[in-house]
Amino acid sequence: EVQLVESGGGLVRPGGSLRLSCAASGFPFSSYWMSWVRQSPGRGLEWVAKIKQDGNEKHYVDSMKGRLTISRDNAKNSLYLDINSLRVEDTAVYYCVRTITPGGNGIYAYWGQGALVTVSS
Amino acid sequence: EIVMTQSPATLSVSPGERVTLSCRASQSVNSNLAWYQQKPGQAPRLLIHGAFTRATGIPARFSGSGSGTEFTLTISSLQSEDFAVYYCQQYNNWPPRYTFGQGTKLEIK
Numbered sequence: 001e002v003q004l005v006e007s008g009g010g011l012v013r014p015g016g017s018l019r020l021s022c023a024a025s026g027f028p029f030s031s032y033w034m035s036w037v038r039q040s041p042g043r044g045l046e047w048v049a050k051i052k053q054d055g056n057e058k059h060y061v062d063s064m065k066g067r068l069t070i071s072r073d074n075a076k077n078s079l080y081l082d083i084n085s086l087r088v089e090d091t092a093v094y095y096c097v098r099t100i101t102p103g104g105n106g107i108y109a110y111w112g113q114g115a116l117v118t119v120s121s
Numbered sequence: 122e123i124v125m126t127q128s129p130a131t132l133s134v135s136p137g138e139r140v141t142l143s144c145r146a147s148q149s150v151n152s153n154l155a156w157y158q159q160k161p162g163q164a165p166r167l168l169i170h171g172a173f174t175r176a177t178g179i180p181a182r183f184s185g186s187g188s189g190t191e192f193t194l195t196i197s198s199l200q201s202e203d204f205a206v207y208y209c210q211q212y213n214n215w216p217p218r219y220t221f222g223q224g225t226k227l228e229i230k
Contacts (some may be wrong), residue, residue: 044208044221044222044223044224045165045208045210045221045224046220046221047217047218047219047220047221050217059216059217062122095164095165100167100170100176104215104217105153106153106210106211106212106217106219107155107167107170107171107212108155108157108165108167108210109167109176109177111164111165111166112164113164114164
């Protein structure tokens with residue numbers, strides 16, 4: 001069974017930084033592109049970032065470019081998202097997601113339970 | 122950015138009814154369109170991809186149609202467990218700039 005478990009969410013001050021982690025199991029992690037999607041009341045669902053199987057190709061949403069770093073550790077079956085210069089509008093639930101097939105399409109068949117990030121002073 | 126517009130925002134329906142939800146793209150996304158269902162406190166669940174292909178385990182009462190800029194999700198006979206929020210998403214661009222609609226909430230009449 002595919003499982004994606006996020007951690008690292010919490011309350012952060014504006015301007016602060018955060019690392020989200022996703023522990024993956026139940027599938028060959030190193031064979032799949034992986035992504036992050038976030039959801040907030042104000043912005044709805046928003047694709048945030050994706051990373052290729054070997055970590056050598058990364059893509060980011062334009063609105064957050066320069067503040068995000070997606071990375072992975074295939075030996076640990078783990079995905080990460082570093083966010084810096086956090087803003088109040090970054091407050092959201094961040095989901096770790098996996099595509100339906102190993103390729104780089106955007107069909108997200110598997111979602112974690114989400115990690116709540118709250119940016120507030 | 123491709124803007125996805127869903128209508129209506131809210132739909133009040135009775136169990137057993139047939140319902141059609143609409144999704145419009147600001148430019149063609151070919152058939153690279155997915156539908157998701159989300160219930161309170163849960164992550165979205167993939168229903169349809171490729172505009173009309175049901176995901177694994179999705180009941181046949183869910184069907185998708187359309188291509189280009191106009192898409193629909195039809196639920197042939199609403200069950201109690203279908204009351205939820207439905208989102209469309211395009212995944213047509215490369216490099217990826219995937220975007221979601223704002224959602225349609227199905228509520229019990």
